[in-house]
Amino acid sequence: MAGSEHPRIVIAGAGFGGLQVARGLAGAPVDVTLVDRHNYHCFQPLLYQVATAVLSPADIAWPVRHILSRQDNITMLMAQVEGVDRAARLLLTDRGTIPYDFLVLATGATHSYFGHDDWAPYAPGLKDIEDATNLRRSILVAFERAEATDDEEIRRRLLTFVIIGGGPTGVELAGAIAEVARHSLAPDFKNVDPRTARILLIEAGERLLPAFPPELSTYTHQRLEAMGVEVLTGRAVVDCGADHVTLAGGERIDASTKIWAAGVRASAAAQWLGVEMDRAGRCRVGPDLAVPGAPEIFVIGDTSAPPPELGPIPGIAPAAKQMGDHVASVIAARVAGRPAPGPFRYRHAGDLATIGRNAAVVKLGRLQLTGFLGWVFWGLVHVYFLVGARNRFAVAMNWLWNYVTRQRAARLITGDLSGRSPAGRGETGATPTPTSPPSGS
Amino acid sequence: MAGSEHPRIVIAGAGFGGLQVARGLAGAPVDVTLVDRHNYHCFQPLLYQVATAVLSPADIAWPVRHILSRQDNITMLMAQVEGVDRAARLLLTDRGTIPYDFLVLATGATHSYFGHDDWAPYAPGLKDIEDATNLRRSILVAFERAEATDDEEIRRRLLTFVIIGGGPTGVELAGAIAEVARHSLAPDFKNVDPRTARILLIEAGERLLPAFPPELSTYTHQRLEAMGVEVLTGRAVVDCGADHVTLAGGERIDASTKIWAAGVRASAAAQWLGVEMDRAGRCRVGPDLAVPGAPEIFVIGDTSAPPPELGPIPGIAPAAKQMGDHVASVIAARVAGRPAPGPFRYRHAGDLATIGRNAAVVKLGRLQLTGFLGWVFWGLVHVYFLVGARNRFAVAMNWLWNYVTRQRAARLITGDLSGRSPAGRGETGATPTPTSPPSGS
Numbered sequence: 001m002a003g004s005e006h007p008r009i010v011i012a013g014a015g016f017g018g019l020q021v022a023r024g025l026a027g028a029p030v031d032v033t034l035v036d037r038h039n040y041h042c043f044q045p046l047l048y049q050v051a052t053a054v055l056s057p058a059d060i061a062w063p064v065r066h067i068l069s070r071q072d073n074i075t076m077l078m079a080q081v082e083g084v085d086r087a088a089r090l091l092l093t094d095r096g097t098i099p100y101d102f103l104v105l106a107t108g109a110t111h112s113y114f115g116h117d118d119w120a121p122y123a124p125g126l127k128d129i130e131d132a133t134n135l136r137r138s139i140l141v142a143f144e145r146a147e148a149t150d151d152e153e154i155r156r157r158l159l160t161f162v163i164i165g166g167g168p169t170g171v172e173l174a175g176a177i178a179e180v181a182r183h184s185l186a187p188d189f190k191n192v193d194p195r196t197a198r199i200l201l202i203e204a205g206e207r208l209l210p211a212f213p214p215e216l217s218t219y220t221h222q223r224l225e226a227m228g229v230e231v232l233t234g235r236a237v238v239d240c241g242a243d244h245v246t247l248a249g250g251e252r253i254d255a256s257t258k259i260w261a262a263g264v265r266a267s268a269a270a271q272w273l274g275v276e277m278d279r280a281g282r283c284r285v286g287p288d289l290a291v292p293g294a295p296e297i298f299v300i301g302d303t304s305a306p307p308p309e310l311g312p313i314p315g316i317a318p319a320a321k322q323m324g325d326h327v328a329s330v331i332a333a334r335v336a337g338r339p340a341p342g343p344f345r346y347r348h349a350g351d352l353a354t355i356g357r358n359a360a361v362v363k364l365g366r367l368q369l370t371g372f373l374g375w376v377f378w379g380l381v382h383v384y385f386l387v388g389a390r391n392r393f394a395v396a397m398n399w400l401w402n403y404v405t406r407q408r409a410a411r412l413i414t415g416d417l418s419g420r421s422p423a424g425r426g427e428t429g430a431t432p433t434p435t436s437p438p439s440g441s
Numbered sequence: 442m443a444g445s446e447h448p449r450i451v452i453a454g455a456g457f458g459g460l461q462v463a464r465g466l467a468g469a470p471v472d473v474t475l476v477d478r479h480n481y482h483c484f485q486p487l488l489y490q491v492a493t494a495v496l497s498p499a500d501i502a503w504p505v506r507h508i509l510s511r512q513d514n515i516t517m518l519m520a521q522v523e524g525v526d527r528a529a530r531l532l533l534t535d536r537g538t539i540p541y542d543f544l545v546l547a548t549g550a551t552h553s554y555f556g557h558d559d560w561a562p563y564a565p566g567l568k569d570i571e572d573a574t575n576l577r578r579s580i581l582v583a584f585e586r587a588e589a590t591d592d593e594e595i596r597r598r599l600l601t602f603v604i605i606g607g608g609p610t611g612v613e614l615a616g617a618i619a620e621v622a623r624h625s626l627a628p629d630f631k632n633v634d635p636r637t638a639r640i641l642l643i644e645a646g647e648r649l650l651p652a653f654p655p656e657l658s659t660y661t662h663q664r665l666e667a668m669g670v671e672v673l674t675g676r677a678v679v680d681c682g683a684d685h686v687t688l689a690g691g692e693r694i695d696a697s698t699k700i701w702a703a704g705v706r707a708s709a710a711a712q713w714l715g716v717e718m719d720r721a722g723r724c725r726v727g728p729d730l731a732v733p734g735a736p737e738i739f740v741i742g743d744t745s746a747p748p749p750e751l752g753p754i755p756g757i758a759p760a761a762k763q764m765g766d767h768v769a770s771v772i773a774a775r776v777a778g779r780p781a782p783g784p785f786r787y788r789h790a791g792d793l794a795t796i797g798r799n800a801a802v803v804k805l806g807r808l809q810l811t812g813f814l815g816w817v818f819w820g821l822v823h824v825y826f827l828v829g830a831r832n833r834f835a836v837a838m839n840w841l842w843n844y845v846t847r848q849r850a851a852r853l854i855t856g857d858l859s860g861r862s863p864a865g866r867g868e869t870g871a872t873p874t875p876t877s878p879p880s881g882s
Binding site for chain 1 (some may be wrong): 480498499500502506510516520536570581588589630631632831846853854855856
């Protein structure tokens with residue numbers, strides 16, 4: 001992290017945006033330090049497949065060090081960002097401070113409960129590998145507990161799964177859980193029939209997948225219902241507890257497993273910098289994605305709020321990667337003394353969401369695909385964008401195996417059952433307790 | 442678990458022994474309940490490959506329900522065994538009591554620290570999936586922390602790995618960690634050279650692999666040294682702390698990561714039953730593997746101590762499976778009113794241990810293999826005994842990929858970094874603190 005006279009570029013976050021900045025600076029006369037709290041880059045679009053036991057964490061996550069191992073000008077540091085000292089030009093982390101000449105914050109987003117943070121333990125979201133394995137545990141444990149109970153009311157509650165939020169993540173989770181229950185688990189249980197599981201997808205807005213054309217929303221709605229998912233649109237959740245959710249109008253749904261897919265809130269980048277943020281907590285930046293008044297600090301990806309004149313920029317991987325490309329070229333130009341490129345321009349390639357076996361929706365310019373074609377297209381795109389030949393091969397093989405057998409390879413209940421997952425003790429009605437190590441035998 | 446007049450067979454433990462009893466009762470007119478604290482059967486012989494990032498947990502673990510889904514007379518219950526009420530014939534679990542007509546305890550073994558249980562947090566062992574992912578985290582975090590520190594003494598300590606115990610598990614771990622450091626990680630670090638990591642294998646006895654012929658022990662010793670492992674035989678560990686071990690004679694070795702592979706202690710089966718146990722805590726049973734005076738209770742596998750006249754029975758998977766076969770046939774005969782088979786007879790097929798790339802030792806009757814041939818044989822045997830075509834394929838593909846690229850597919854640091862793993866904060870010298878959830882960002 002020292003020893004040369006090159007400008008020091010510090011990148012916080014090894015998601016799609018941060019990684020792209022690092023790659024874009026390959027060969028440039030700079031010293032890059034990439035900081036992330038994990039040692040891996042996670043392919044978030046397939047997290048729901050880890051949560052529903054199709055893929056293993058290692059299939060969609062890859063050590064950042066290895067991704068960048070051929071790039072000589074990069075140092076990787078596993079640390080948690082805690083703040084920025086703008087006057088001294090230091091990134092503050094739990095492993096020490098890192099001096100920078102240019103700083104790129106690409107620290108992403110987390111779940112937003114819209115002022116109801118007390119719902120978080122009952123309706124966890126899906127943003128990283130830990131979330132995914134926790135959710136996988138909740139879902140699988142619910143069926144195990146249902147098999148073991150003789151109380152019909154408890155069994156109903158354990159076999160009710162509520163997904164809150166009808167965007168791509170909510171749609172994908174609802175479809176995948178329906179397939180787990182109806183096909184993968186159904187043959188293996190004796191006392192309960194997993195096909196009787198109730199899966200509800202609740203969306204406060206008027207339709208699912210609001211970013212897609214209305215006819216694709218309608219298609220998605222119908223496909224999910226055909227798969228046995230109860231889709232409730234125009235219904236807001238007004239309360240959420242250990243064993244239930246309540247909808248606007250007062251309807252109460254008893255459910256051990258609730259999953260939050262309704263909103264995201266930016267990371268604390270704006271607070272670290274002490275700059276203005278938008279309603280979602282994102283940092284307001286200029287047309288070059290730099291912080292106003294601090295041309296050496298850039299904010300990209302889900303934690304960045306570019307000016308409205310750049311047009312709408314969705315919180316998806318391609319947008320983060322394009323911002324990363326742009327910032328890398330701005331930094332490279334400035335370091336070389338060349339004129340900086342013009343303002344950032346977002347090019348929207350399209351929208352994709354999968355619903356289930358043989359069903360996905362794709363919107364690319366004027367092209368719209370549904371059904372089997374859309375599903376194959378969705379699969380090819382996702383395999384293509386995975387990092388590394390090994391992951392592409394492993395994911396493709398897992399999908400093939402899952403397609404042929406309808407089995408799920410990663411049906412493992414791992415980690416703590418003592419209360420971090422509300423479903424873990426759902427039938428006792430106990431509230432979550434502090435985490436303790438897994439009990440030995 | 443009720444509703445018929447068939448004898449109720451309750452099996453505690455879904456390891457090699459318990460699973461074999463369940464399978465052996467397929468088609469018999471009995472109601473079997475199989476209880477395990479996990480929902481999966483774990484292929485323990487390959488756990489060290491999860492710990493060293495070659496395989497993912499799902500590659501070596503398989504849902505018990507699915508393994509037995511075609512067997513109509515079995516119910517599976519995920520629960521932790523807490524005791525046995527012999528008078529009422531009930532198995533006591535954290536999910537309720539289960540009545541039995543025949544009980545089979547196959548609850549395995551855990552680590553034994555020979556009276557030094559206070560060493561357990563500093564030198565964890567390797568018995569289940571959680572142990573393996575925790576150990577994987579410790580090893581990978583040690584390299585990450587070494588990369589980030591400027592203090593040479595701390596770096597040395599972080600890059601010192603001590604494996605205590607020179608049986609097959611210790612040998613396999615030492616060889617695998619040497620390969621991780623020297624080949625997989627070496628290209629990816631900038632500030633430290635992972636090839637400088639010090640890997641020590643400490644065995645209190647006179648030679649490694651005491652169950653093998655002496656010439657294979659010598660071969661193993663030499664191969665490990667050629668791979669860069671320091672092998673210390675005839676050296677006992679007399680103290681173990683957060684950052685060091687001390688050997689008999691007073692030599693102190695500073696090391697952040699210590700791994701315990703030195704001994705096992707049986708599960709609490711003997712205490713649950715209130716019967717006599719041997720020095721390793723195993724239940725003394727009769728020649729038919731039933732508890733003396735309780736012909737309806739059997740104890741098998743690592744938690745069973747058959748009478749000495751049956752000859753030595755090692756704590757390995759084939760022994761547990763053979764005991765499981767025997768008990769299934771005894772129960773089936775008794776239920777059918779047929780004469781029970783004779784006493785249990787253990788047939789020792791052989792011993793295998795892998796050292797590293799192109800090196801393993803095999804002893805099958807008069808056949809001894811080493812080097813590449815032994816290594817290929819070891820791999821074929823392990824793939825063959827894995828449960829399920831998917832796991833065989835996934836493991837074989839991971840090995841092929843690892844062999845060709847020397848990369849490790851599952852290099853993920855997951856779970857809690859706040860102190861459960863001594864290496865997690867090794868360089869601060871902090872003692873382990875109670876577990877807390879992973880910190881968010």
